[in-house]
Amino acid sequence: MMLLIWLVMTLFFLSSSISYELTTKTEHMPDIILTQTKAGREGFVDEKIVDHILEIEGVSRAYAYIKAPYQFKEDISFTIFGVDPFEEIDDPFIAHLLERYNLESGSMLVSHDVKELMKKAYYTKEFNFIRPDGSLKRVQIAKEFDTKNAPHYRWLIVMSKEDARDILGLAGSEATNIAIDVANKLETPLIAAKLKEYYPNAKVVTKKEQKLLYEQSFNFYSGTFLILFSITLLTFFIIIYDRLSGMSSEERREIGILKAIGWRIEDVLGAKFYEAFFIAVFSYIAGVSIAYLYVFYLKAPLLGNIFLHDAFLQTQQFSLAPHIEFFYLFLVFLLVVPLYFAAVIIPAWRVATLDADEVMR
């Protein structure tokens, strides 16, 4: 029983938490993100086209930024985010960092994990990045920040655009993305179409399209979830059926003995009632709590892979913040407890009303 509830609740917690996170994340994305391709591969945008994009009437804001990986070790890449400290950035996490800390040229803001890693390599106040041509670039570590609430920024380094370009080997005004905000959302598809015309090689993704992409991959993995859920439900009903269809001879004996001792029907039923109630509620509470701990503290080690599949993970990493939809809790409770209850009480009642002798046979 408990196992069942735990499984169901785990799946529910996971799915609700992830879908909630997806929606909140996409809220703060810029309305349109433009990247360039060159010969079919990811290329670089020229920052100068921002002025041209701003000429489009409906565009309220446009800025270029650099977001690129920097290989530190074989399995760890830092994410370098090159920004202009005085530009308004859509991403609330990075905007908050820029508000709090002064970003000067030649210095950077690093995440806690990055700082630790650099410390291990004996870099405490500064770090030497290796340029593509092999030369070194020294950047001062200005401040470190905490990424507990933003695990997708675990390896984030924020620095000025010039420093980022220097390290990554980008030319004078190259950047990786241009973020575009549109004042009147009705205009977004039109502006996206215009951008595609102006820059034929560019990849123009609107917020809506990005949301759809996330939802699509999420729904795909939801399918697996649904299968598991159906199986658990089926198992549950098998248990119920088993209980309903009759009682094992032991149970009959038990009831028979109780009646022989002199227990009245009401008492037997009462005892059964408490027993069933206790089992149902206890397993419900236990199942839910274990599922809660499993998902939000242990971060769902094995089952989590249903949703946090590698392909999906590429785009997102989830912090799995506790987001409980009481609807689910309620649903499972209503589903499980009364049914189990009934499944225990009804046969017990049937048996208890039989004569004591008959039962013992």
Add this chain to the structure above:
Amino acid sequence: MIRSLFVAMLFLTTLFAHADYSQAVKIKKIYPLGKKIYEKKCKELDLDGLSTQEELLQRINGSKCSKLSSKYKEALTLYLWEQKLHNHTPHYKALKVTKEQKCPVCGMFLYKYPNWVSMIEYNNGKKYYFDGMKDLMKYYFENPNGVKQILTQAYYRQKTINAKDAYFVTGSDIYGPMGNEFIPLANKEAAKKFLIEHRGKKIIRFESITPEMVEALD
């Protein structure tokens, strides 16, 4: 004499030569950048008694903000000179509606259509909010007296503008909550662009709107 004056003028302009930015780039990029620099780093700048932009630049160079890059200094100067000190275009506050407010003409809840909210304010202080210029005009023609101001929101910029300054486009493929609408644009260029891109039929000013036009849109 005139020639020397001309040369002197040329000289003066080169003293502070900077790239010419279009109005759009200025409003959307330069001014916000300058504003942020001012608020974050140069709030202590004394802005009184400045008679020319060059003086302002000199004062910036004399303050702790002299260490900024030339790009930032330019943005700061332009923002301070053109926006903070010399921008006299009236700035209207955003039109906010509560969840309970309804359009007096059609009874629809206004909070569902924040982009379309338009307002008439009368001299007696009463304000009426509508879900589009069409309904506003219907009400206006019934109560044309004692109007203090009529405000609406520009389509592209979503900023509050005065209806008397606006350019309206009719017959376009953009529908408001009440169907066909007078789409307000902040200026003539925007109206022209809108007319072409959204297949509008006419550009009109506020004074030219007649009750027949309003009926025709229904």
